[in-house]
Amino acid sequence: MAEVHDRPPEQFTLRLRRYDPESGEAPYWDEHTIQLEPHRSVLEAILQAKDRFDGSIGVRCSCRQAICGSCGIRVNGEPALACHTHLDAAKSGAKDGVIEIEPMGNMPVLKDLIVDMDAVHWKKIRRVTPWLLAKQPVPEREYLVSKDSMVDVTQSMACIQCGACVSDCLAMEVDPGFIGPAALAKSYRFVGDPRDDQQFERLNDLAQDPQGIFDCTHCFKCVEACPKDVNPMGQIMRLRRIATGDHHIVDQNNGERHEAAVTGLVRNYGLLHEAELIPRSYGGNSWFAKFTPAAGKELLASFPVIIKGLLRGKVNPKIAVFGHKIPSSDLKSVQAIFDKIESRPERYELNLYITGEDEAPAPAAEPIAAGVTYESGGQDAPPTSPEGSVNQ
Ligand code: SF4
Ligand code: SF4
Ligand code: FES
8 A cells, every 4th residue: 555655646637516506607617637646535636626726616524534424426427425535546437537526416506516415315314213212111221132133234324424325316316205215224224223112113104105115216326326335225125125024014105016016926927027017016916906996097097108118119019918938947946936035934134234254252261260251352351241142
């Protein structure tokens, strides 16, 4: 790393998106060339431009260490923390060698690179009751929580509220009322916490809300955008699995029925049978669903789209009516996957945030006195909690 930090200063040109809504003027681009070592951050470059050329550049920052989450921007069209993006990397990702810097998306601009987090991001965070609603009675001392259950929520706890995922969420772009990736990841932090008393109520609320957990379109943009690997989409999928699989919440948005229809059709056909999807999502997970009034209404409403698809050759009438056919050996393999997963006594949730194994416990030392052992941590090592538990 020493060589990286020894590289001499270079010139970098920044193209900044400027906008002051109070001025009544349209947004415009502004260019400044600064001089810094390539390993320095885009934030340092913006601050140098502000310091040397134009003190009116609006930018928000605090810690400069990727901790506080206040310097979220877009660099070359991608969401990023300005303090966590090296200048050389930003330049190599620029189309014409000029680093393009814009405010985050999906939030109104207050000035230049500063967006109104309160109007969007924090409003949505407040929407999910972001605090523990403790089980009663509260124990006289601490709650004892299993280590596994805390590992399960650690990923969502790593969020620094930077708003990068909100900036890039495609569902929010279409439906600004969508609760969104950051707030739903925060919600999982409490839904997954065994000390919380309102798991069902929280999930029922998020499932019944038309802009809740079933409004996410699985686009993965929030996963790519997050600088802390919170995997907001993964947290939303967990919320869905607990809502449908554990609490069997049937929501007014047909999210639960739609999921059941997708999995049922893939199990039966090996591939999705698109023509069956709408009727089963609205009328129940069976071939007869199409004859129910709810499914008939949706089919009628979808008729213009289906006709358009047929005319443009996007829908194959034979496959639409009879579904895809795959070799029976392949179908058996697909069904074997379902059988294996569904026969598990417990659902297995992957947590890719924490990797590796705990260190092997040190061999127990000779007891010094009855009930007292000194472990490898030395005489000052703290007393351990009951096996498999952490104090919270
Ligand atoms: S995966 Fe869902 S929450 Fe994440 S960006 Fe896409 S639509 Fe938004
Ligand atoms: S989930 Fe990631 S991207 Fe979204 S606010 Fe939290 S840290 Fe930022
Ligand atoms: S200034 Fe704190 S995260 Fe960038």
